[in-house]
Amino acid sequence: MGRAPCCDKATVKKGPWSPEEDAMLKNYIEEHGTGGNWIALPHKIGLKRCGKSCRLRWLNYLRPNIKHGDFTPEEDSIICSLYISIGSRWSIIAAQLPGRTDNDVKNYWNTKLKKRLLGRRKDRETHHHQSATAAVSEMSTDNMNDGERALSASAMERIQLCMQLQELQNPLGAHHNPLVWPGTLSSNSFNSNSSNVTVAEQGQSSSMNEPLVDAQLEGVAMDGLGSPSSAENSNMISMEAELEELLYGEGNRGKAGVVDGGAQQGDVDWWSYDQGKSPVGSWDFTPEANAVFQDYTSVYDI
């Protein structure tokens, strides 16, 4: 027994929207609003569409101030840092990018950003730290039961990206040190506070960043484990540069740095500490992060 369908599949039209349908939906919503009931909406308008389809079309395409294509380097950076920090919470990530939809961000990550990051990682891998990654891939297939194999791709990607960044930070040490999951060591070199993103406070937010979203981000903010040392802060700056390099390649450092108004990327501070509040220097140990960490420890038997 599956769940009851939300609409009558036989009478509902599927596939691409025609300009006429777009116009009908747009005009109606602009005039009357959604009425708080997407299921009833298509009937009111006379559209042979599922309510969910109408909602999606409105949110992803017809809604005012939607931006399509051409993600900026700043947006790339925000997506990467948030993805590494909170995973595939696309709606939360998109909320930090005015005019972007979760679908857009998700597609962009899956088709471009992920490849750019992981692709460059491949290029840069050298045998002196291949053992670590080889161990990961070996463990990820051979000694896993189905449940373990089901370790989310998201978690795996985050692990890979963490490793990549750690290796960049400390290419020689990576081989000798056990894989350092953020938060497992107090003197962790990867003390990203990226989930404590303060984009909204940095003037990059918009009306899209409703309190709910801020609250959600608050929810994934880490508990503080003390102030970062100046060395840690310089690590943050270095990390920021490394990610930039991953995204844009060597020789293109700083491409992401200039934002509107001439501010520098550092001002956005997306990798860094929230300077307006008491700084914290830990990885996010939220339930989500803990879940990923537990996946990680169960698979890799730390």
Added chain:
DNA sequence: AAGTTTATCAACCGCGTAACA
């Protein structure tokens, strides 16, 4: 020029959950 592969993105599907009766 034709066929094949790869990349992109809009749209769909189903699940979890909040809201409500």
Added chain:
DNA sequence: ATGTTACGCGGTTGATAAACT
């Protein structure tokens, strides 16, 4: 407290375009 309904989300699919052979 329980059941039902609708919403919102993330994963996936499918159509189309672009690139390649």
